[in-house]
Amino acid sequence: MADSKRNSVAGKIAVPKAAGTPTPSSAPPMMDQLEALGKSIGARIKITTAAPHSQTYEGTLFTACPTLNIVAIDTRSNSAQGSTAQPGDYHMFTLSKxxxxxVLSTADTGNAGNSIVTAPIAPVDTKRLQQKAQARIDKLKEAERDQGKGVSKEAQAIFDSLKRINMPVRWHMDQMIVHDAIIITPPYRVEDCKAPKEKQEVLIRVKRVLEGERKKLKEKEDRERKAATPVGPRKGG
Structure with a gap:
């Protein structure tokens, strides 16, 4: 009985097809499959996402909503199934993905006459969520700080190239501050680098790096300009 129930809800969800492409008559409508899946709430389920970034997830089915066209599962281990002691690790998927x-195993409903059950809600790991949120906020703040205010496109490209090679650099108005000691003023050439007397060794290294990065940017611009230049028709045979 359990095997026939499991087979009735296990299946393949078709990815929406382009207009004019017929859908095989043997494939149930996606909404019907979602409604069938909704009768297995609390069961262990395996979901494979669509290409190009196909991944497989296994967990306890938390919800299958035909209104929002979403499926949510808790990917905690089998030992945590049905337990609210361990924080849940929820993943949400849209039907099209x-x-x-x-369905790997059906839920133990405790009521043979009712196949629709409610999955236990595991506590949310708020500490982990706060850490993820703070990491995202810090990343956005850093990206904002790395954007020069009122500087040219070339200046920003130079700053980004220094940042990319892990050079400790930051903006101070329209000046670049490297190693908290070297000041690079517009137009950000080697001769525009200044430093205190006790930082002359650092200044020499920064100048060398700046010269190399400016050379790379110039070569890149030349390649892009050459690629964008239309080539005239070839003369002769």
Whole structure:
């Protein structure tokens, strides 16, 4: 009985097709499959997402909503299934992103006359969420600080190239501050680098790096300009 129930909800969800492409008559409508999946809430389920970034997830089915066209599972281990002691690790998928699904084991409903159950809600790991949120905020703040205010495109490209090679650099108005000691003023050439007397060794290294990065940027611009230049028709045979 359990095997026939499991087979009835395990299946493949078709990715939406382009207009004019017929859908095989043997494939159930996606909404019907989602409604069937909704009767397995609390079961262990395996979901494979669609290409190009196909991945497989296994966990406890938390919800399958035909209104929002989403499926949510808790990917904690089998030992945590049905337990609210361990924080849940929830993943949400839109129907169009699901390539296939398979019900691995049905939920123990405790009521043979009712196949629709409610998955236990595990506590959310708020500490982890706060850490992820703070990491995202810090990343956005850093990206904002790395954008020069009122500087040219070339200046920003120079700054980004220094940042890319892990050179400790930051903006101070329209000046670049490197190693918290070297000041590079517009137009950001080697001769525009200044430093205190006790930082002359650092100044020499920064000048060398700046010269190399400016050379790379110039070569890149020349390649892009050459590639964008239309080539005239070839003369002769």
């Amino acid at each position: 699901i390539q296939s699904f398979q």
